[in-house]
Amino acid sequence: MGYEVPLQVKNLSFAYDKQDVLHQVEGDFYQGTFYGIAGPNGSGKSTWLKLMAGLNNCPHNRIHIFGQDIHKMPRMTLAKKISFVPQMFNMKYAFTVEEVIMMGRYPYTNRMTNITQEDYDKVEKTLFETNLMSLRNRHVNELSGGELQRVVIARAIAQDTDIILLDEPISHLDVHYQFEIIALLKEICRNQNKIVISVLHDLNITMNHCDHIFLMKEGRIIKQGEPLKILTEENIDEVYNLKVNMLINHDKKWITW
Ligand code: ADP
Ligand code: MG
Numbered sequence: 001m002g003y004e005v006p007l008q009v010k011n012l013s014f015a016y017d018k019q020d021v022l023h024q025v026e027g028d029f030y031q032g033t034f035y036g037i038a039g040p041n042g043s044g045k046s047t048w049l050k051l052m053a054g055l056n057n058c059p060h061n062r063i064h065i066f067g068q069d070i071h072k073m074p075r076m077t078l079a080k081k082i083s084f085v086p087q088m089f090n091m092k093y094a095f096t097v098e099e100v101i102m103m104g105r106y107p108y109t110n111r112m113t114n115i116t117q118e119d120y121d122k123v124e125k126t127l128f129e130t131n132l133m134s135l136r137n138r139h140v141n142e143l144s145g146g147e148l149q150r151v152v153i154a155r156a157i158a159q160d161t162d163i164i165l166l167d168e169p170i171s172h173l174d175v176h177y178q179f180e181i182i183a184l185l186k187e188i189c190r191n192q193n194k195i196v197i198s199v200l201h202d203l204n205i206t207m208n209h210c211d212h213i214f215l216m217k218e219g220r221i222i223k224q225g226e227p228l229k230i231l232t233e234e235n236i237d238e239v240y241n242l243k244v245n246m247l248i249n250h251d252k253k254w255i256t257w
Contacts, residue, residue, distance in 0.1 A: 003067030006031055007163055007195055012062040014047060021047050022219045034189045035197040036206040039216030040240055045199045049165045053084035079107035083156035087167040094139040097151050101126055104158035122158050130154040130184065146177030157188060166198040182209050203255050207231045215239055228253060
């Protein structure tokens with residue numbers, strides 16, 4: 001079957017038990033583009049990401065990847081297309097950085113029973129790209145929050161998917177690590193032609209770094225498009241119920257309250 005849009009979400013509604021959480025969500029996603037999803041707590045951002053990642057049971061005919069309905073895709077096939085960086089990452093056991101990144105290879109290794117040279121090469125390349133060579137033998141439960149986040153993103157990169165989904169990857173990080181993670185995401189998006197979709201809370205980061213954003217409220221997409229056009233004082237008031245000021249300094253805009 002042919003396709004025009006690499007990742008397409010059409011008329012997606014979703015409920016947990018009886019509570020409706022998403023209403024007619026739509027989006028077209030293209031390679032080499034960095035997408036942001038913003039909106040108040042409880043607006044359905046994580047639910048949407050989990051549906052795209054195949055973690056919530058997706059209704060029929062609503063999400064297509066390269067023309068295929070994800071509802072019908074076997075889990076391991078989907079895992080070769082989409083990787084997911086969850087909001088909370090807990091490791092019970094003291095795996096090393098290198099071992100955690102190797103876990104990203106699970107769709108290719110028959111549940112890690114058949115690791116090949118290609119898998120080792122991919123992990124090596126990823127360690128290098130994500131600047132984790134010096135930490136490769138450290139235990140992940142001894143890392144700082146920013147280092148750990150880099151490892152979890154590296155695991156997703158090693159999974160070698162066209163689409164990477166991230167749920168608030170920088171929310172707990174200091175400004176240095178925030179910068180580092182955003183720079184890394186932009187780089188893999190541009191250099192490896194990936195579709196990167198991230199839930200982000202910081203509107204200034206979203207405005208200055210994303211190519212396209214979705215602004216959500218109560219399970220609906222209120223606006224979507226170019227960040228500078230979407231993150232207006234009016235739209236922010238509508239979605240967050242907050243009066244903000246937009247400062248303009250040369251070509252940069254800044255939201256303050
Ligand atoms: P966000 O990520 O924007 O904060 P969520 O997608 O986590 O929003 O949640 C949207 C709504 O769905 C909330 O009302 C939340 O309580 C509810 N919800 C989230 N996960 C579940 C779940 N596993 N079971 C039932 N309700 C859930
Ligand atoms: Mg969430």
